[in-house]
Amino acid sequence: MNKLTLVKIGGNLINHADQLDTFLTDFALLPEPKILVHGGGNKASALSHQLGIKPQLVDGRRITFSADLDIVTMVYAGLINKQIVALLQAKGCNAMGLSGADANLITSVKRREQAINYGFVGDVKEVNTESIQHLLQRDISPVFCAITHDGAGQLLNTNADTVAAEIAVAMSHYYELSLIYCFEKKGVLKEVDNPDSLIEQINKKDFQQLKSDKIIADGMLPKMDNCFYALEKGVKKVIIGGAQVVGNQSSQHTEISLK
Amino acid sequence: MNKLTLVKIGGNLINHADQLDTFLTDFALLPEPKILVHGGGNKASALSHQLGIKPQLVDGRRITFSADLDIVTMVYAGLINKQIVALLQAKGCNAMGLSGADANLITSVKRREQAINYGFVGDVKEVNTESIQHLLQRDISPVFCAITHDGAGQLLNTNADTVAAEIAVAMSHYYELSLIYCFEKKGVLKEVDNPDSLIEQINKKDFQQLKSDKIIADGMLPKMDNCFYALEKGVKKVIIGGAQVVGNQSSQHTEISLK
Secondary structure, eight states, rough: EEEEEEEEEEEHHOOHHHHHHHHHHHHHSSSSSSEEEOHHHHHHHHHHTTTTTOOOEEETTBBBBHHHHHHHHHIIIIIIIHHHHHHHHHHTTOEEEEESSSOOOEEEEEOSSSSSSSBBBBBEEEEEEHHHHHHHTTEEEEEOOOOEESSSEEEEOOOHHHHHHHHHHHTTTTTEEEEEEEOOSSSSBSSSGGGGBBBBBBOHHHHHHHHTTTTSSHHHHHHHHHHHHHHHHTSSEEEEEEEGTTTTTTTTTTTEEEE | EEEEEEEEHHHHHHHOOHHHHHHHHHHHHOOOEEEEOOOOOOHHHHHHHHTTOOOOOTHHHHHHHHHHHHIIIIIIIIHHHHHHHHHHHHHHOOOEEOSSSSSHHHHHHHHOOSSSSBBBBBEEEEEOHHHHHHHHTTOEEEOOOOEOSSSOOEEEEEOOHHHHHHHHHHTTTTEEEEEEEESSSSBBBSOOOOGGOOOEEEEEHHHHHHTTTSSSSSTHHHHHHHHHHHHHTTTSSEEEEOOOGGTTSSSSSEEEOOO
């Protein structure tokens, strides 16, 4: 099986032009086929404020009404996606920016109204692995924003960590998959503000303990759920690390494993 | 030679959801390979105003400084592009939304500062016909916004009529090409507000006359220049018409010809 690396970068990394540039240089140099998934939450919230719309987030998930959907579509699929693609092209990586609507690559289902009405938020239904493979075979590196569609004309805002996990799982039928979550910290920390408190390995049992000890909490919980979901569904390796981990895999990071 | 239809739709058509929907239904039904290029000027100007930035246009060309470039990238490559793609997907057309940066499809050169400094505005240098052909061969219909890149990391705002003409010319080496400019009028009119004054045929000689008589003026002049450029460089057929011309080619329109 050929190797495929899927890297997800978060909003805080995207906000720092110099860190983003260093990361993209390393990403462009990866020798094997690669896919990038990006978030961009902060920039969307900034535009919301500029337009006088108060962004609403519940457990880090954005309530997405019609005006919010326009904003995330502009910021994720437009501004951030195309800026990243242009930078990667300049670094010799043949990047192609995509949403889930493009070539029907990722369909999702609008989340049902329950206790919270999330609005135009989608949960991934299907990843079109055949079309993604065609791009990879032509040495194109897909760069996904986390906008998907329902196949009936509606765009849907989707969690970027989940999009990354779902693409990784779907592609793991054809490739030996490494999934790397890059963010502003070195990995999972015991004390959130102490970079020396890195946890280098977390298996499922550790996770239960860390969760009940409230060491892993808040936004890190769904990220960890995505990591274990990916591993259980066929992804070979899952890492949470800082931007530098893509260029230097021996640098400190957290490796997630089932056992 | 196989046929290829390239349709360009303008901002006024995009602004009317019902007209856009009818147009996209017709576009999706075109039996031959097809490419869509869209503008979206009005929506970009509306967002500029909302953000307190006054859009500046000279002869219909947008002066594009850094903040303006962010706005057009958000509106063209994000909002309009992905909304069109999602609608086409719902109509059974396997659309893929693209900027010129994606897979390095269209490179351009930043326009030199002359009497007017247009800012981050690009003139098309090269169209990557091989990659576009690969998409068409997989029954994918590319949907281009008019954002291109210089290959060195800079996105550039490019005139959508010109992008359409340049793609048409480049692809005419491999396909028998029809280029259709769709806008809010039935075609070129003798009297701008009289829909019954349609001119059904315009050749190069007619154009000179219409120009010196000031019947064709303003924004229609560069559009006509694009039409003749395309015909001179190998495009087989060029039409200017309303949204309905794609679905019903026998409906009234203006056909542009060299002789």
